[in-house]
Amino acid sequence: MKMNRRKFLKSSGSLVVGVSASGAIQSLIAGDALAQGVSFPDPSPERLDTWVSVARDGQVTAFFGKVDMGLGLETAIAQIVAEELDMPVDRVSIVAGDTLLTANQGGASASSGIRAGAIPLRNAAAEARRVLALAGAERLGVAANAVGTANGEVFVLADPSKRIGYGQILDGKPLGTNVKWNKEMGTPLNVTGEAKPKSVADYKVVGQPVARRDIPAKMLGTTDYLTNVRLPGMLHARILRPPVGAAVPVSFDAASIASIAGARVVHKKDLLAVVAEREWDAVRAARMLKVEWTNPEMNWPGTEGVYDHIRSAPAVASNGESAFAGKRVYDETPTYKALAGAARVLTADYECPFQSHARIAPSVGVADVKPGSAVIYADTQKPHFVRLGIAKLLELPADKVRVMWKPGAGSYGRSDADEAPFEAAVLSRELGRPVRVQWTRNEGTAWDPKAPAAVISMKAGLNDKGGIDGWYMRSKGFSGWDVKFTADSPEQTLVGMQLGYKKWDMHNFDVPTETYQFANTVRFWQTVAPLQEKASPMRCAHLRAPQEVQTRFAQECFIDEVAMATGRDPLALRLAACKEPREIDVLKAVTEKAGWNAADTRPRTAKGDVVTGRGLALYNGYGSYAALVVEVEVNRRTGHVWARKVTVAQDSGLVINPASIKAVIEGNVVQGLSRAMCEEVTFDQKTVTSVDWNTYPILDMKDAPEQVDMVVLNRTDKASGGAGEPTLVSITAAVANAIHNATGVRMRRYPFTAARVRAALSA
Amino acid sequence: MAKTTITVDGRAHEVAATPDTPLLYVLREELSLNGPKFGCGLAQCGTCTVLVDGRAVRSCVTPVSAVKGAVRTLDGLAAGGKPHPVQAAFIAEEAAQCGYCANGWIMSSIAMLEKNPKATDAQIREQLSGLKCRCGTHMAILRAVRRAAAQMA
Structure with missing residues (x-):
């Protein structure tokens, strides 16, 4: 028996689903009695109906091959589809992530939901509008160029009272035409039609703060959760x-x-x-x-021994070898020469812990x-x-x-x-x-794939005027690709390895994209062998902003250290070293909003138990630019650090939903603070000792900031960037820079727990 | 086996579970409720929170036999299709990403505000301390609770 997508849709009573019908299709999907040997073929990306369908009542369903992890993506996709179709957004439903009903768009990955995932939907919706307008003109008995579309209807331009709804035009039939597929699968998958999507100037729905459609059910307890x-x-x-x-x-x-x-x-x-x-x-x-x-016999180095272990362990791969087919992508010789000839060389090692996704439910x-x-x-x-x-x-x-x-x-x-x-x-x-x-909770923390621990070594060669003539960054840590970012084969899971599949042999860490432009720069990575080869609780994989939290912690702290050592304002040094105008824009916007004062960037000299300070950090990636100023209160007696106020300036290109992007940024801030202040997977010689919320604490409500201010730059002339990760990446460095401003103490290892800060203050 | 009777959202239920079974499993498995959720099984996160005689209780560690009072759950909050003011406030503030933990925040906020409708910001932070939100929606949750407090006072 072949149970294809079309039969599913048809058997739901109509081809389409709507607000009410969407419930029907969901229950049909969930309640399907599984016959033996039934087939579930892939929807063809080349069929327009794979992307968009129109019900008799005019309700449109768009089929999204990624999934929303709670960032409001379905609402944003509905806005984009509604925009191209000239529809009210509440008449567009989204079906997401079901492999029978949606094309493989790669799932939730690398903040790509809008910047990549929306593109085929936008193109398909524009093409559907073109097809509907043509068919509508024929039904209305006028020429193709004599009609317009609005409110889910085709109307005669010369006499708008003559009109026909999309649902009536198709009358339950499919759109029935093809689109051009780029033959890619996953995130790069794209389709194009004859129609050109609208220009930004014509947008009515995109750019509006539409309420997130997933929220009411989540609060009423009616969301169709996996559990x-x-x-x-x-x-x-x-x-x-x-x-x-x-x-x-x-x-x-x-x-x-x-x-x-x-x-x-x-x-x-x-x-x-x-x-x-x-x-x-x-x-x-x-x-x-x-x-x-x-x-x-187990001989893991343990939480406190892991950094010496990383320093001394042989590198098994680097971005010259293995992962990039042996092609060396960096040359350190000019940097070594520059450092050897420098008037002064600054060096610092930054230590980054294993961290867990520690999902709220395992x-x-x-x-x-x-x-x-x-x-x-x-x-x-x-x-x-x-x-x-x-x-x-x-x-x-x-x-x-x-x-x-x-x-x-x-x-x-x-x-x-x-x-x-x-x-x-x-x-x-x-x-x-x-x-x-x-x-169990234990498994969800201890056996969850981890962000890899690393030591990031930084060096800067300074000339006698304080200029930077050489810049060195080496990220050395465990591979972030112990487990692949997609579980497309059994060895990417514990049970696969338990049943005998051989562990994936790939290695990757990361180096940042080129933010600061210095002469004789080298940035490279090395990975060390995993602590346990097979079915390991310490295996590493992608955790939000994979390896970037680690590398940006080092880079954004070190640029501050260079500023301190050369008597410069950390903002001025960054502005001088950035060439990308969008980086400069967010730096200026955030420091203006936060009231940055160049004269107040040396360690403050306040006495007393509670001292305050602030720090700056920058990030670019995922097509976005983010700058942060964090103000902290440090209790010098207890070592407790509170990020009282966080100011963010972010450019994620064209904003689809201004309400949602603000929520996404706020979530990044709080989770980023959690990773900076609290999160460290602990382990001893033989097992992981972070097994619950007491042994793997996250940011408590008491430690939520008092204030999160933000400037969202809506760059309507730029493609939408990803917003799921950028704000989070550099916040750890901004906190460390703020602690330095408050106390004069430089924290080169996170998380900045009270015990660790107290120890650093009394050292 | 002696049957246990519990009152949930105004209705009495005779349940078949053994007396040591945590209330959470009874609510989810026998009564098919979806509001209280499994998060840790250790009373550390609050996703399983229900109200027993107005007190917020972690149902994942509460044996069903120990439940003597009236149980209220997220599933039973909306009266005649109208969300509880705390639910309405969480909806208005869009105080969730994944929403999995929302049950704990809403039920704990109700327990707090029914006792102290004029809770200050410091009291809200203090009393909701210990609940976990992994997505980091703390700021929106604080706004939602303040909004609910203003409406319930």
Whole structure:
């Protein structure tokens, strides 16, 4: 049986979905009884109907192949589609992330939702308007150039009372035409039609502060979260994790859980799980099961030893080798020469901890695997790639697997979200019933893929006038690609490795894009071997602004250190070293808003327990530019640091929704402060010791800033940039610079916990 | 097995769960409620919060047998389709990204404001301390609670 997208849409009663009908299609999708061997073919990007459909009642549905992680993306996409179609925005519905219904646009990745993800939707909607206008003109009996479109209707220009709605024009039929596909999959996927999208000057819906459509349901408790998926006959599962990172199960004692009716153990190679009919029974079985584990020798360097370990460990890859096919992309010789001839060389090492996504809820996955096909429910950022990975794991062709994305706990990169769905798939295949795997808090913090720890070494060669003649940056750390950013193959997951798939052998760290232009600059990275080769709790992957928080911490602190050493205002030094006008614009905007005073940039000399200071930092990336001024209060007695006021200036090009972008920036500020002040994955010789919110604290409400001010530069002449990450990246450096301004103490290791700051102050 | 009876959102339910089962699992699995959510199972984040006789309680660690008072959940807040003033304030301020933790903030805010409708900013921060929002929507949550306080006072 071939259950294609079209049959799904048709069987919902009409081709289309709307506000009311959207509920209908959702329940149909969720309630579909999965027949054996059913096929789920990919929607063809070349069909206009893959992107846009129009119901009889005129409601439009746009099919979005990325997903919204809570940043208001669906609302923004609806605005863009409504704009091109000349529709009221509330008559445009969005279906997102279901691999049967949407093309593979790459999922949530690199703040690309608008800057890349919206482009094919915009083009398709413009083309749909053209097709509808042509058909409408014919129905109205006038020439194609004698009609206009407005409010979801085609009307006669000379007599606007003669008009016909889009729904009436199509009468339930598809648009039926093709668009040109660039043959890319994932984020670069684009399609174009004959129609040209509108020019910005004509925008009516884009640029308006439209209310986020996902918000009311979230507050009323009616959002269709992944955690609410309850399938008939579904078993609940928990995975057993070893007491020591590299241990694997040897045997288990089934009698130890015999008192729990219906509880069972699944042991397959290195995977050990318990299942039960009721969730609490699964929890109890996981706690009670007696397991014998191997006892491998473990010699991790531990939280305090990790930086010396990184310094002394051999580099296994760099951006001259391995990841870029052996092509050396940097030459350090001119920098070494410049440093050797400099009047003075400043050096500093910056230390960056492992950090966890630590999602508000740990991984969940539901799988219904039948012989020959599978339906997976996941809140992954990349459902289309998870589909490929699970198909491979189940040894099924990709078109036999459907991944249905559901909203879930916030995710900030390659989090644990991708794990439980794979585990559920294995268990459902083994047991022949739908299975729901729920990770524990411990797993969600300790076994979540991490941001890699690193030591970033900076050097600047100064001439006798204080000018900078050489600039050196080496990022050395664990690979951020221990686990790939897409789980498109089983070895990218714990369970894949537990079942014998060989770990991915790729290595990557990062160096910043060229913000400051100095002579004889070299920026390069090196990675060291992972602490554990296989199925490791310490494996690293993308965490929001991957590796950039680390590198910008070093760069944006070090430029301040150079300013201090050469008697310059950190703002003036940055302005002199930037060549990009958009960087200069945000620096000027933020310092004007915050009342930056060049005469007040040396460490302040105030006495008393609580002292204040402020710091500046800059970022460019994802097509955006962000500058921040953070004002801190430092309690010199306790070491506690509070970021009292944060000022942001951001240029993300053309703004789609000014209300949403402000919320996104505010969220970046608070999560960025959390990473700067609180977050560090701790571990000892053999295991991760950050296992819950007490051992992996995040920013508490008491420490939220008093004030977040912002200037959003709406650059209508520039393409929209990504806003999901830029503000967060450099805030750690801005806080460190502010602590220095307040106390004269330079913090070169984050997070700036009270204990660490207190120790630095008394050193 | 002795059945446990609990009153949830004004209705009495006889539940089949063992007495040690945390209230959260009963609400979600037996009563199919979606408001209270699993976040940590350790009473550390608040996503599972319900009100028991007006007090905010972490349902993930509260055995169902220990629940003696009337339980209120997010699912039962809206009266006749009209959101509770705290819900309305969170909607107006768009105080969520993923929204997964919203239940804890809303239920805890109700417990606080029903006792102290004139809560100051410092009191709000203090009393909501300990709840977790991973997306970092703290600023919008503070605005929402202040807005709700102004409307409920």
